[in-house]
Amino acid sequence: MTAPLTTAPADLGTLDDAGFATRILGGDVRAAARLMRFIDDRHPRAVAILKRLHPHAGRAHIVGLTGNPGAGKSTLAAALVAHWRALGKRVGVVAVDPSSPFSGGAILGDRIRMAEHSLDDRVFIRSVATRGHMGGLSRSANDIAMVMDAMGYDPILIETVGVGQDEIDVVKVAETTAVVLVPGLGDEIQAIKAGLLEIADVFVVNKADRDGALRAEKDLRMLQSLGAHAEGRWEPPIVRTIAIQREGIGELADAIAAHRRQLAAAGPALLDRARTRARHVLESLVTDRVTRELGQMIDDATLDAIAARDRDPWSEAERLFAAIRHDRGPT
Ligand SMILES: Nc1nc2c(ncn2[C@@H]2O[C@H](COP(=O)(O)OP(=O)(O)OP(=O)(O)O)[C@@H](O)[C@H]2O)c(=O)[nH]1
Ligand SMILES: [Mg+2]
Structure with a gap:
């Protein structure tokens, strides 16, 4: 930087x-x-x-961009940044994928792709690689997005690979999530497996220069029609893009903006999302802390006593929990 x-x-x-x-x-x-x-x-x-x-913080539109490895998320991110910059926006990018162009482990091609933005001080790009903590990835991404938000960057794009719970948790802090699919390869099916369909507010069928883009779009439409249709509920639009040629980027940006407008117009929906985000962050912080404290409280003597059947695990669990509850800390 x-x-x-x-x-x-x-x-x-x-x-x-x-x-x-x-x-x-x-x-x-x-x-x-x-x-x-x-x-x-x-x-x-x-x-x-x-x-x-x-x-x-709390003003920026936080946009999650997720999908399978190689779907074109980073290429789309670079194209979206260029689009938003041309509109005069200050843009934040949080790249969670450790192999992304913004992180140390970048491959050369990816780095060149984002290089046009690297000297632009109205674009703040940061990668996140923190792992090894429960929810660590998601919390670091959230914290970094919040810093950018407080600084006035808007929108803020969070790129994360849509594989693995920790990665998918990342987009739970986003207001709008775009799920990137590619034609063929049965990606639509993989997406359902990974639970990506449920979190999509916008679908992107990238690599539309390839055979099967229309087919993929039709398959998606079909799947959508099978889902529940609550009255007035947002129906995720499907946008076809060719990220390498920057085609469809305006449409994608419009779909992302339309989703936010719809959330804002719905009022309670926006509040719901904010509440869900707050819950996610709070639970993650508390869970992390409790896990750490428990780790320190469980000693070998206790474990040996349970193994030897001198004590039972239920009573020990009650004892530990009571100890945590009574240590209320500063209020
Ligand atoms: N044909 C075609 N190739 C594309 C398109 N968009 C991206 N690619 C290529 O697909 C490859 C992967 O693109 P990335 O943007 O790195 O994909 P990614 O989803 O960020 O990949 P990971 O971060 O590794 O998960 C690159 O070689 C891109 O040039 C497209 O619209 N059409
Ligand atoms: Mg990438």
Whole structure:
């Protein structure tokens, strides 16, 4: 990440949490990048600064872009960014896929694809690779998107491969999720298996230059017609794109915007999504903490006692849970 020239040579090391937050809200990309490293490293300062940014976020349209590996998500992301930039928007991109163009493990072709945006200070691109924590990927992506949101980037695109629960959880924080499919290969069926159909607000049939794009669209329509049709419910549109030729990108951007307009018009639906997002984040934070604390509380003596049948696991579970409940912490 190159700092914009307007940034004074900041000694970030001397800033306290409030100073950090002020810098970030003022648009300092270097300070934001530092915070994102804190987030990656699970540094305690990350939470302290995030708490200060939280009231300032909530304006951006967070858009999830997911689909099978190689479906063309990164190519679509680069094309969408170009489209939005041309409309004068400041765009954020959070790339979750470790093999994505924005991450360290990028393959050369991918990197070139996104290179046109890499020197543009109105585009903030950040990759997320944090793994190994339950829900870690999703929470890091959410935190990073929130930082961009607080800084005024809008829309914010989150690219994640639609394989594996942790990856799919990522788009639960998105307001609008676009699911990318490609013609042939029975992708439609794979999508159902992976639960991608249920989370789609917009379908993209990318690689429409290939045989079978119409067929794929028809198959999708058919599947949709089998689903439940609640009155007034949003029917996910199907957009055909050729990402490498940047065809259909305007239509895709329009479909994404239309979904948000519909959510906003529906009122309660938007509230529902916000509530679902809040629940997802809160549950993930609490679950993570409880898991960690439990890990520390369960000692070998207890395990041996249960194994030797001196104690029973139910009583021990009750005891542990009671201990967690009584340690209410600061309120
Ligand atoms: N023919 C054709 N190829 C495309 C199109 N869009 C992308 N590709 C190619 O498909 C390949 C994969 O594209 P990516 O954008 O890297 O796909 P991805 O979904 O981000 O892949 P992962 O991040 O690895 O899951 C690349 O070689 C692209 O050039 C398209 O519309 N038509
Ligand atoms: Mg990719």
